[in-house]
Amino acid sequence: MAFSFPVLSPVAKAEEALLAKQQDQNRTTTARQKAHGPAHADRARSADKSRTIAQVEDVNVQGRRQANWVVTPVTAATIANYVPGTNALKALTTLPGVMYNSGDPQGLNLWGQSFLMHGFDQSQIGMTLDGMPLGDQQWSNSNGLNPSAAISSENITRMDVSASAGSEGAASISNLGGTVQFVSRDPSHKAGASVNQTFGSNAMFHTFVRADSGDLNKQGTRFWVSYMRNDTNKWRGGQNQFMQQVNAKLLHPIGEKSRITAFFNYADEQMQNYQDYNMDMFRHGGYHIDNLLGTPKGYETAYRLALAQNGRPGGAVPAAYQKLQSPYTASFYDGAGSQRQYFGGVSADLALTDRLRWNSTFYGHRSWEVGTVTSPLIQSTNGAPFVEQATIPTTRRFGLTSSLTYTIARNEINGGVWYENTHFNADKRAYDEPLLEDVLSGAARPVDGLHLTSDYRREYEQVFNTNTFVAYLQDTYRPIDSVALHFGFRSVLNTTRVGQLVDFH
Secondary structure, eight states: HHHHOOOOOOOHHHHHHHHHHHHHHHHHHHHHHHHHHHHOOOHHHHHHHHHHHHHHHHHOOOOOOOTTTOOEEHHHHHTSSSSSOOOGGGGGGGSTTEEOOOOOOOOSSSSEEEEEEEEGGGGGGGGTTTTOOOOOTTOOOOOOOOOHHHOOOGGEEEEEETTTTTTTSSSSSSSEEEEEEEEEEEOOOOOOOEEEEEEETTTTTEEEEEEOOOOOTOOEEEEEEEHHHHHHHEESSSEEEEEEEEEEEEEEETTTTEEEEEEEEEEEEEEEOOOOOHHHHHHHHHHHHOTTTSSTTTHHHHHHHHHHTTTTEEEEOOOGGTSSSSTTSSSOSSOOEEEEEEEEEEEEESSSSSSEEEEEEEEEEEEEEEEEETTTOOTTTTTSSEEEEEEEEEEEEEEEEEEEEEETTEEEEEEEEEEEEEEEEEEEEEEOOOOHHHHHHTTTOOBTTOOOOOOOEEEEEEEEEEEEEEEEEEEEEHHHHTTTEEEEEEEEEEEEEEEEEEOOO
């Protein structure tokens, strides 16, 4: 069941207009043929036939060239072409030079995904949401969150993409290879609700619900609230992947050209990750090797595999693994990832004069993450041949962006600043796994990476406190409507203090 509203993209509108123009020209030609005599009509029909043949044989190649800093918008209409709930980064693959890959069909599993734009990877692309920085896009980063964890794809109205060095004004220090600026959907003037329900293979179940308040007063104050729930079994291995998310946005107009907005996001992910693959595993082990949690005799298989790696009695390598170059690391018992994200901010976009605009945003972000793996490199204190290692990073950051834009003659001059303070805590712990005989007898249960409750020992803990300050100035000059010249620079000051709280190595 799905309720949707078709939106025609600018490209589709242009194609529709061109088709209508061609149809008008055809109708005009037909009218002229009727106005002339039969001889003229015969000659016209013969000419039309020749033109038809020529049209069939024609190959029309069109292209355009633009400066790298030019912003290319990718709209909600493009995102809607994909299965609801798909990571919005997938929609960017409609642009040349952009690649996105994910281990799961919807791209919500943050461990198994990669994003490339003109040869730069996701750690070198600056990303923002409504001007708020999303930070470095590496797994378990210290200063941000993935776009899918920041906003549901159904709530994105467009993505502004800038290749090469990106935009000077983007709140990012990782925009070496370009920027992707996400813009959230504005609340509707009319009250209403929308529901999207998707079912798929591997027990995939995706629900999205959004309610719009409509205008609450004469000024047009309005808001929307949405809830998303996604649950699916892994397509290989065992266990499942779950995510739920709440978004909300409030908009208050000030006059006709100014407004204040507020955005809030809560995301909760509980996912068993897919094991990393290589060509040796594909060629000699098949397509179904994965971590063993949730599979028949999964703990026993992982236990005996770890015993074999450590040269201990009772070890055994499964038949499907015996031809692999690295049979001991092809599968682990468990490899999970979970996170809780709180992210949001308040923005003011004010028209000070007809030529001068002031835009400021204050934002905050709180993050708890856990990434686990059952590592055979360390033995448990009870003698089990592996331990459950958990990386538990936490992030707390807040910041402010402020900019002025002045339009004069054919110039658009923009300058501003960005400040952010980030407190990042890197905590790694080891949890003892139970002995195999205790698990087989029912006296103990294996450690679950998504529910860590057993005793542990802390391997290390470090804290990073970072202050970032950026100032920039840029100008776009249009000597004629079809030509634009862009000039700009930015200055970055980034300082980090590191303290070591615990180190048991």
